[in-house]
Every structure is written in structure tokens, then in C-alpha cells.
Amino acid sequence: MTSQIKARFGLRLLATTALIGAFALTTAAHAQTTNAPPPAPTVRTDVPADRPWMDTSLSAEARAELILKEMTLAEKLQLTFGYFSTDAKWSITPIKNYVFPKEGLPYSAGFVPGIERLGIPNQWQTDAGVGVATQTVPEAARTADLPRGRTALPSGINTAATWNPEVAEAGGAMIGNEAFLSGFNVQLAGGMNLMREPRNGRNFEYGGEDPLLAGIITGHEIKGIQSNHVISTLKHYAFNDQETNRNQMDHQIEDKAARESDLLGFQIAYETGNPGSVMCSYNRVNGHYACENDWLLNQVLKTDWGFKGYVMSDWGATHSTTQAANAGLDQQSGWAFDRSPYFHGALREAVNNGYVSQERANDMAKRILWAMFEVGLFDTPVKGDQATTIDFEKNGKVSQTDSEEGMVLLKNTPGLLPLSKTAKSILIVGAHADVGVLSGGGSSQVYPKGGSPVADEYGKGFPGPKTWYPSSPMKGIQARTTAAVTYVDGKDVKAAAAAAKKADVVIVFGEQWTGEGFDVPDLNLPNNQDALISAVAKANKKTVVVLETGGPVVMPWLSKVGAVIEAWYPGSNGGEAIARVLTGEVNPSGHLPATFPASLDQLPRPVLEGDPKLDSDSHPMSNYNIEGAAVGYKWFDKKGYKPLFPFGHGLSYTTFALSDLTAAAEGKGVKASFSVKNTGGVAGKEVAQIYVSGTGWEAPKRLGAFQKVEVAPGESQSVSVTVDPRLLATYDSASKTWNIAAGDYKVMLATSADDIVQTVTVHLDAQTLDVRGK
Structure with a gap:
């Protein structure tokens, strides 16, 4: 989130007066006989009669439908509009026309008021992916008297370098817990953008260059955060792979290449972590802003992948009312960074006049409510700032690991x-x-x-x-x-x-x-x-x-x-x-x-695209079709370039021997088995990597699977991994299918993209998978 720091304080914020209303309930089981007819809906004696949506035995979908029926249009649209929540006293200069949101938490990313009469909680939002971030100006942050000090994980790229989903999930759980204890129930985490541009100033927040690795690691971070009843985003969707002209740059990429690269990473992260929200990015994609991009939001995310949660804008990434709403944006966030409060009065007027349908307004609110029910914001509400209960020593050890x-x-x-x-x-x-x-x-x-x-x-x-x-x-x-x-x-x-x-x-x-x-x-x-x-x-x-x-x-x-x-x-x-x-x-x-x-x-674009001196109405273009889906090591393989250090490289104080590779078709994918032996004198962990190679692909090989293995000196460990069928397939945009061609495929055991230890061949029959790889 955020643009220039002055933008945080130079625009008007509207006041809100919503209060928290939420209930924590336990789940009751009900009996069911084997041959009996389908039972009538369970009657929960502990559920308020006027709030049936508080029945935790119901699905998030059913609960959202129940509460939606009781809401007025104004209440539904209230959920779609978010405020920036940083106290004006930290401004560099006095600010006029600034009203701090009444129930907002100071120095934080944002606030969305709930509905007290229906028990809909407020949404208190905090940055970001490595911990509970504080939004403040440098003059305040230089002092020792900071508004909020919290535990920081290492950078996202460090977590990706662990190649360890358990470590990623533990880190997510730690920062999610600190967010919850700090009074936040939405965390703007889940950075997933692929590293197309190694000069990108935000690469440290993300998961590297490969869609499988980045998707799995990011997905597990999201799972950890949401285990604390804190909604996590998945961001920045999509192709926000550089900071230069990020608000104007139009990244051009064909659908097939997109689905086999960045979008596949987002898809894997979504399937792994089930985020309550997806944050759309600043940039344009194929001519349209990401936050009003029908292809990205309605077609790919919501229809093809079946995403049930809500799309929130990045702070300053909303540019319209009807176009954005109809293209799939569900919540304008941190509106002070935008030119106008597009989802405030203007959205209500658009719905009343039929430019945005009642059905779409219902869908926007329902998606937000679904996420709140699914993650537990209603049933385990935050209780304000409980930072005194944070175990900083314990959390520091999680970060250290x-x-x-x-x-x-x-x-x-x-x-x-x-x-x-x-x-x-x-x-x-x-x-x-x-x-x-x-x-x-x-x-x-x-x-x-x-x-x-x-x-x-x-x-x-x-x-x-x-x-x-x-x-x-x-x-x-x-x-x-x-x-x-x-x-x-x-x-x-x-x-x-x-x-x-x-x-x-x-x-x-x-x-x-x-x-x-x-x-x-x-x-x-x-x-x-x-x-x-x-x-x-x-x-x-x-x-x-x-x-x-x-x-x-x-x-x-x-x-x-x-x-x-x-x-x-x-x-x-x-x-x-x-x-x-x-x-x-x-x-x-x-x-x-x-x-x-x-x-x-050696880069696809040796000169960074986009003139940093361009004004805000300019429209520079970036051609991601140069490399297409051949991002990172795939580009180096395709071009025959020798890098300084290859993807997957990493040494140890011990030595390992990888051997005994076998592979066979299993289900719709491939199962590979191998052995990892510690041939040195100290215990250590090796990252065994499986690459696969087929014909007609964007590059000679793809990462198909990986496993981090801990082995004692002189010991061996047998490992089996499964290759996702999408990593054996090519995507067809016309039919929206993943297609595995009949033929022989190489399966390679490696310690890096440049160090192939053993190769076997597997014959696969032709297969067609749906857009979700099923």
C-alpha cells in the first residue's frame, strides 16, 4: 500500500461512528440416524433469535446470505468503503479538513466501519507481510517513543529461500497473532508478485521468481495469519513487478503466458492459503487498471478460480465507480489516496440509477461478509490493543528460525x-x-x-x-x-x-x-x-x-x-x-x-522500462511478452545464459548425495521418489528439487516439486513428491484448459537449476484438465 507520504495527510478523511458488535460462540453437534430422512435445520439454543447468522454450524456462505437479507442498501455499501487510519498529529505540517475515523486505530493502514445493529464487526486493517507495521512519518519514527514496536519476520524473499512451508506458516501465525493482539483483524500480507525485475524495490516483500515456490510459501504464510482469525490479503494482483511508474505502467502480456507464470503463482497461493481478500495492484494490465480489470477480477479470479472472498484496492489504486464495481472491485480501501471517494455516495447513486446492479451491490457485500465469517471475525472478535500480552521473546525466536x-x-x-x-x-x-x-x-x-x-x-x-x-x-x-x-x-x-x-x-x-x-x-x-x-x-x-x-x-x-x-x-x-x-x-x-x-x-529488459519523470496522466507500456512465462531461471535456460548464481543454489557445512531417482505417472501428475544421504560430518538440511521437461514449453524446464530434508551425518532419507499436472501442461486460452500432450517427459533430480544430479524419462498419456487443473 501507499504512495508518497504527503498524500497520506493532504486529503480529507470522513468520520465514522460505527461500533463493534460481534459474538463468540461455540459449535454444537447434532445427531443423525443412518436411514432417517434428511434432518431439519438444527436449532441452536444459544443463537439469538434475531441473529440466526451467528449459528456457527452453518457455512460461511449460508451465514452471509442470512445477514445480507437484513441489510439496507446503505449498510451493504458501507462495507465497501475504507478509510485511512493514521492520526494527523504525526503530520509534517498542520493538516486542514482531516477527520480521523472515530473507531480507527492510530498509525494503521485503514478502517472499515461495521454495522452495530447487526453485530457486523469493524475491520481494522494493518500492513503488512513481515509483521504489524506502523504508518507514520519519519520525524516521528526517528524517535525512541514509537507508536508501536512489534516483531519483524525476515523479508519475504528470505522466507521463500527457506523452501520450507512449515517455517512460512509458523511465521504467518506469529505475525497474525501479534496483529490480533494489537487490535487488528485484517492484515495486508500475502505478497506474491514474481520477480520479473530484479531491480524492483519491493522484491524483498515477495517470494521469488518461480510460481510453484512463491505460491506455496505465500499460501502457507496466509494460512498462518488466518489461523488467528485475521483476514489476510493476497497481493498485489497482478503483474505489479516494478515500482517505477507503478501507478501508470501498462504491462502487456498474453493470457497463455500469464496463466503459466504470475497467475499460476497467485492461483497456487490462493488454493494453499484460502485468503479472505485479494488486493488489486496499482498498475494497468493490457490497457486496464488492475482494480477495474474485468479479465483479472471477474474472469480469472472469481469465475475461473472460484474465489469467494472480496477484492480490495491498494491504497490509491481506485480510479472509478461504475467501471471498477462492475469489473470486480468490492472495496475501495484507504480512499484518501484516491482522487475521489468513488465507493461512497457515488456508488450508492450508481446503484440507485441502475449503472451498478442491485445484484452486484449484494455480491460486493456478501463477499466481504463471507470472508469475515470464514476467517472468524464474527465468532472470535478482536478485543482492542492487548500488546502487553505479546510474548516478544518467543516471537523473536520464530523470526530467528x-x-x-x-x-x-x-x-x-x-x-x-x-x-x-x-x-x-x-x-x-x-x-x-x-x-x-x-x-x-x-x-x-x-x-x-x-x-x-x-x-x-x-x-x-x-x-x-x-x-x-x-x-x-x-x-x-x-x-x-x-x-x-x-x-x-x-x-x-x-x-x-x-x-x-x-x-x-x-x-x-x-x-x-x-x-x-x-x-x-x-x-x-x-x-x-x-x-x-x-x-x-x-x-x-x-x-x-x-x-x-x-x-x-x-x-x-x-x-x-x-x-x-x-x-x-x-x-x-x-x-x-x-x-x-x-x-x-x-x-x-x-x-x-x-x-x-x-x-x-542478461535480463529481458536491460534498461528498466518507464521514465520516472512522467506525470500521473502518462501511460507508459511494458512488454512482458518478451519473456512471457519464461521468468527467471527459465529465461536463463532459454537463452543459454550462465548466471552468477542459479535459482535453487545453496551450500552447507556438510555434503549431500542425491540418488535413486524413480518416477511414474500417478493420477493426473507424476510421482517422483529419491534418496538423500548426508555424506558429511554434521547434521544438515538439503533442498531436493525436481525439475520437469516437456515439448512446446516456454523454456527447457520447470520446477515441478521440492522437499527440504533434514538428515543426520551418514544417514539417508527416502523422499517422495508429486508434480502438479499444471506444471506438465500448457494452457489453452480458447478452451480454458490445461493440456498434457502424450509423449516422453524428463524428470530431473537437482540441487539447483544448474546442477542436475539424475534424470529419468516418464511416458504420459494425453490429458485435458479444467481451468483449475482438475
Whole structure:
């Protein structure tokens, strides 16, 4: 969500006076005889006679229908209009015509009033995918007296790098619980956009470049959040894959390519997580804004996939009333960012005049109510701010586990990592590693309790402030070694190199801050850090580089350093996580969820499309048909490019042997079985990857399945996985079917997209599957 920070406070917000009304009830069972006729509807004695929709034995669909019959048109439409909910006192300058929503929670993303007389709860909305974010201005956030400090997960791309759905779901459950205890029942999480553009400033929020991996990981995050009776979104739907001109850019892509790439990722995430809401994005797709795009919303999402929940706009992504409503938008969110309150009086007028049908108005309200019943907003209502009950220590460990499992060991010279216990001196250089770890910027920003240990280095407002979590890698290393550990900031390259000569081991921390609202100009580390790393590595061959970045970066110094770890943005306990991995307390097991290019020349669009100086009424176009469905490693395979590091790559402090691959047709897909053996000396986790190859595809191969396997030294584990039939098929737009051609298919066992260990061939008969892959 969000555009420029000033937009948050320069527009009028309407006041609301709705109050909470909800009831928590238990489910009663009813008896049923085997040969008896179908029983009459159960009569719940604990259900208020005037509120039959509070019967929890009924489906969410039935409950929504019951309450809808009692609602006036004004009440139905009230659910479709959301307010921004940040207190004006945090404004940079005094604000006129600003009315804070009466029941809203301050410093939060939004508020939608409920209906007191019917017991429909208010919707309190919070950003975002890595925790309970706080919407405020940098001047306030720089102080230690923050409105709200919460636990931050590592970045979304870190969670994708775990390749572990259980870790993703546990993280989602943790931040969903903190949202609930903070008084929120809607969380704007579930970032799923594929990495078509590695310079995208929001890649850190998302799940990488592959639809299967990103869809499964995102879906499990959503499941975790919603297990706390908090609605999660799935966003940003769709093709919001860059920040430059995000409000104007028109991404062109054919239906077939879309269904086999980004939309397949969203479809898998939806099937896995069952989100209550989908958030449509800022950009245009094939000529129409995503939030008034009939193809995306009505045809693909609601008809083809059968989505029962509601579509909410991103903050500032609504552009019309009748067109948006008829094209499938159900809720205008954070209207202060839009040019007009399109779904307020204008929508009621459009319904009264027949431009939007009564049936459509009912459908909009019903979808919102369905999600509220399905996730449990009626039956387990939030009880206001209960932050004093949050177990920050426990939640920090959840975040730490995510960080440790997602950290990727990219390179390691034997004997360098884990850090030798014989080292007498360790020098740490750069990135404020003496006091904390970096986080990504924008609306997803989760502020730490007590404030950032580093003053804002951005200083330009949104998406700042540039924030660090007070978890020191240096202190974590000091606690785990007897070596003398010292720190230099690296601003003086010569001084850093001189200090490096005197140390047994050097650890250089490289950082790349990315955030919402801008894309990075290239993939180099900014602020002369590449030169710093080169100079330090020249002075000391035992140089380890730890990267805190939002996504892929190039490494002109790679051959000079001894080891490289990609730590992403590692979250609230990131310093501890980094220290544990460097010292071997934790064996790294992350694998890349995205290809690291060797240069920008290898990308489908070496020059980023869209002039950032264009005005808001411009209409630049971006051609996603260049690569079509061949995103990421598929593009590299298709073109024969050798990346810096391939998709799926990740090393360990132990070694593994993958063998005994067998595969056969099973059901509508393929079942593959294999063995994973730990051939090294310490316990570790391997990510075994199955790729499949057919004819007439967008690229030579696709990721078909994966499994993260933990194995003790000398032990073996047998693994079986199933390949989704859609990953063996091509999509036909005319018939809306997935079609598996008769013939031979290669099934490949691998440790990365570039490291195929074993290949077998499977013959498949021709099959036609429906639009949902059934």
C-alpha cells in the first residue's frame, strides 16, 4: 500500500461512528440416524433469535446470505468503503479538513466501519507481510517513543529461500497473532508478485521468481495469519513487478503466458492459503487498471478460480465507480489516496440509477461478509490493543528460525566457515553490524521496540526512514568466540584495508536498502561498497562477505573473497541468526528463490522500462511478452545464459548425495521418489528439487516439486513428491484448459537449476484438465 507520504495527510478523511458488535460462540453437534430422512435445520439454543447468522454450524456462505437479507442498501455499501487510519498529529505540517475515523486505530493502514445493529464487526486493517507495521512519518519514527514496536519476520524473499512451508506458516501465525493482539483483524500480507525485475524495490516483500515456490510459501504464510482469525490479503494482483511508474505502467502480456507464470503463482497461493481478500495492484494490465480489470477480477479470479472472498484496492489504486464495481472491485480501501471517494455516495447513486446492479451491490457485500465469517471475525472478535500480552521473546525466536533457514551460503572456501575457533582476531566491517541489521522500507516497515539504533540515513521521507533492528551481529559473534572482535565502519577504505591486514578473519557486511516507491538503478552494492570489499579482500584472503539486500546483486569481487552469505533482511533477531550461522551453531540451509544475474545485460529488459519523470496522466507500456512465462531461471535456460548464481543454489557445512531417482505417472501428475544421504560430518538440511521437461514449453524446464530434508551425518532419507499436472501442461486460452500432450517427459533430480544430479524419462498419456487443473 501507499504512495508518497504527503498524500497520506493532504486529503480529507470522513468520520465514522460505527461500533463493534460481534459474538463468540461455540459449535454444537447434532445427531443423525443412518436411514432417517434428511434432518431439519438444527436449532441452536444459544443463537439469538434475531441473529440466526451467528449459528456457527452453518457455512460461511449460508451465514452471509442470512445477514445480507437484513441489510439496507446503505449498510451493504458501507462495507465497501475504507478509510485511512493514521492520526494527523504525526503530520509534517498542520493538516486542514482531516477527520480521523472515530473507531480507527492510530498509525494503521485503514478502517472499515461495521454495522452495530447487526453485530457486523469493524475491520481494522494493518500492513503488512513481515509483521504489524506502523504508518507514520519519519520525524516521528526517528524517535525512541514509537507508536508501536512489534516483531519483524525476515523479508519475504528470505522466507521463500527457506523452501520450507512449515517455517512460512509458523511465521504467518506469529505475525497474525501479534496483529490480533494489537487490535487488528485484517492484515495486508500475502505478497506474491514474481520477480520479473530484479531491480524492483519491493522484491524483498515477495517470494521469488518461480510460481510453484512463491505460491506455496505465500499460501502457507496466509494460512498462518488466518489461523488467528485475521483476514489476510493476497497481493498485489497482478503483474505489479516494478515500482517505477507503478501507478501508470501498462504491462502487456498474453493470457497463455500469464496463466503459466504470475497467475499460476497467485492461483497456487490462493488454493494453499484460502485468503479472505485479494488486493488489486496499482498498475494497468493490457490497457486496464488492475482494480477495474474485468479479465483479472471477474474472469480469472472469481469465475475461473472460484474465489469467494472480496477484492480490495491498494491504497490509491481506485480510479472509478461504475467501471471498477462492475469489473470486480468490492472495496475501495484507504480512499484518501484516491482522487475521489468513488465507493461512497457515488456508488450508492450508481446503484440507485441502475449503472451498478442491485445484484452486484449484494455480491460486493456478501463477499466481504463471507470472508469475515470464514476467517472468524464474527465468532472470535478482536478485543482492542492487548500488546502487553505479546510474548516478544518467543516471537523473536520464530523470526530467528525463519532467518536462519533462509540464509544462503553462496560460496565457501574450505576451512573458512564456520568461523575457526583458533582465530584470535576478527574484524567486522560496515553496515552498522556493530549495532543492528537492516530492514526494507515502505508501508511494510515494522518498527522495533525502542527505535532504530541507527539514525535515518535516507532523510527524504517515504519510504523511509531507513530502519535497523537492534540485533547486533558483532555482539552475537563475540558471545560465541574467544577471539578479539573489533569493528570499523568502512567509510575510509584505506583504513579498513589496513585493519584487515592485522586480523585473522575479516567479515564485511554489505547492504543494499530497497523500499516501496522506487527501484534500484542497478544491481551493484551502493555507496562504494564494491570497492571496499575488493580492497579488504586484497588485504586479507580470509574475507567473508555477509549481504543484507532486498534481492539479487552482482559481485565484481566474488573471486577475491573466501565466502559469501546472503542474509537478506533478517528480521528482529537477525544479528543473532547471522552469528549462529557464521559460527556453525546453525548449519545454513537456504537456497536461492531467484537467479542472481552476472550482469544487467542478461535480463529481458536491460534498461528498466518507464521514465520516472512522467506525470500521473502518462501511460507508459511494458512488454512482458518478451519473456512471457519464461521468468527467471527459465529465461536463463532459454537463452543459454550462465548466471552468477542459479535459482535453487545453496551450500552447507556438510555434503549431500542425491540418488535413486524413480518416477511414474500417478493420477493426473507424476510421482517422483529419491534418496538423500548426508555424506558429511554434521547434521544438515538439503533442498531436493525436481525439475520437469516437456515439448512446446516456454523454456527447457520447470520446477515441478521440492522437499527440504533434514538428515543426520551418514544417514539417508527416502523422499517422495508429486508434480502438479499444471506444471506438465500448457494452457489453452480458447478452451480454458490445461493440456498434457502424450509423449516422453524428463524428470530431473537437482540441487539447483544448474546442477542436475539424475534424470529419468516418464511416458504420459494425453490429458485435458479444467481451468483449475482438475
